[in-house]
Amino acid sequence: MRKGILSLLAVGVLATGGLTACGDDKAADPGTGSNAKKPKIGVILPDSKSSARWETADRKYLEAAFKTAGVDYDIQNAQNDKAAFQTIAEQMITGGVNVLMIVNLDSGTGKAVLDKAKAAGVATIDYDRLTLGGSAAYYVSFDNVAVGKLQGEGLVKCLTDAKVTKPVIAELNGSQTDNNATLFKQGYDGVLKAKYDSAEYIKGPDQWVAEWDNTTAGTTFEQMLTSTPNIAGVLAANDGLGNAAINILKKQKLNGKVPVTGQDATVQGLQNILNGDQCMTVYKAVKQEADAAAKLAIGLAKGEKGATSQKVTDPEGKREVDAVLLTPKSITKDNVKDVIDDGYVTVAELCTGDFAAKCATAGIK
Numbered sequence: 020m021r022k023g024i025l026s027l028l029a030v031g032v033l034a035t036g037g038l039t040a041c042g043d044d045k046a047a048d049p050g051t052g053s054n055a056k057k058p059k060i061g062v063i064l065p066d067s068k069s070s071a072r073w074e075t076a077d078r079k080y081l082e083a084a085f086k087t088a089g090v091d092y093d094i095q096n097a098q099n100d101k102a103a104f105q106t107i108a109e110q111m112i113t114g115g116v117n118v119l120m121i122v123n124l125d126s127g128t129g130k131a132v133l134d135k136a137k138a139a140g141v142a143t144i145d146y147d148r149l150t151l152g153g154s155a156a157y158y159v160s161f162d163n164v165a166v167g168k169l170q171g172e173g174l175v176k177c178l179t180d181a182k183v184t185k186p187v188i189a190e191l192n193g194s195q196t197d198n199n200a201t202l203f204k205q206g207y208d209g210v211l212k213a214k215y216d217s218a219e220y221i222k223g224p225d226q227w228v229a230e231w232d233n234t235t236a237g238t239t240f241e242q243m244l245t246s247t248p249n250i251a252g253v254l255a256a257n258d259g260l261g262n263a264a265i266n267i268l269k270k271q272k273l274n275g276k277v278p279v280t281g282q283d284a285t286v287q288g289l290q291n292i293l294n295g296d297q298c299m300t301v302y303k304a305v306k307q308e309a310d311a312a313a314k315l316a317i318g319l320a321k322g323e324k325g326a327t328s329q330k331v332t333d334p335e336g337k338r339e340v341d342a343v344l345l346t347p348k349s350i351t352k353d354n355v356k357d358v359i360d361d362g363y364v365t366v367a368e369l370c371t372g373d374f375a376a377k378c379a380t381a382g383i384k
């Protein structure tokens with residue numbers, strides 16, 4: 020009996036071995052069921068400076084999801100280097116990933132990687148940023164126009180609460196080569212345009228910040244404030260750009276007087292909020308995003324087709340992409356606690372030094 024089971028197992032192992040070898044030949048199609056290769060997922064993150072999220076949140080949650088599912092994975096960060104991005108992708112493809120998930124550095128270089136993966140039979144997912152004209156099978160992100168809308172509405176609320184009349188607004192947009200930055204701008208400009216049109220607000224300087232670079236943002240905002248000293252509100256597209264503006268405002272003792280927006284609920288952004296220097300941030304529950312993307316990736320790696328209920332249109336490629344779009348949340352001093360309660364940032368990270376007392380006032384223990 021025992022011998023019987025063992026020999027059955029041996030046959031099973033041999034059979035699996037045979038199929039694996041065959042699967043390797045058929046690497047071009049991860050969807051061939053039992054012929055599929057051993058699941059292996061490659062992820063390329065964009066950098067670690069434009070936002071803390073990529074290394075502190077996305078990597079952590081993706082890793083956890085892959086480990087729980089017991090699949091092989093390789094997560095690398097291109098550190099804002101487009102050539103490195105291509106090299107990493109090529110190494111992952113030759114290294115046998117059957118799913119590649121990317122956060123592109125721009126659509127052109129993203130597309131090159133996606134096309135190469137596709138030609139090698141590797142399934143692809145655009146993670147967080149849509150590659151315009153690309154070929155990814157899925158797109159997993161937040162509703163990015165909604166993110167921008169929350170930023171616009173947040174700025175309006177802060178200015179209204181402070182009873183500022185006819186404020187001059189400066190806009191520090193993200194990277195022009197990041198489709199998300201375009202969508203964020205669409206969202207906040209939708210809110211602000213109505214105010215400009217009714218002459219309640221005055222449109223001030225409005226600039227893109229190449230590669231979301233925080234140092235560039237500081238220089239750009241310093242020039243804005245020099246040319247337009249009466250800036251009374253700053254729409255900054257993420258917490259890093261917001262912090263750059265706050266640092267310049269501090270030099271003029273204008274911090275806390277001129278509301279600044281943000282995004283990503285980073286520790287720095289939340290501390291700026293507790294300090295009263297930043298008026299709001301947008302919390303995107305990256306765990307939900309990473310879990311949704313990991314689920315799709317794991318399914319694809321096993322040769323299954325994932326189920327998504329949403330679609331986005333790629334205006335450049337003129338195609339509909341199956342998508343998961345999650346809902347962002349606005350965070351002000353009143354609900355910083357929600358980010359802690361969700362486990363995104365810990366009390367130990369946020370409530371350091373002087374922030375202990377500010378956390379207590381905000382009901383964070």
Ligand code: BGC
Nearest residue numbers: 069070148197199231257283
């Ligand atoms: C992401 C933001 C991030 C920004 C800079 C965007 O594509 O959606 O969360 O702050 O890139 O990394």
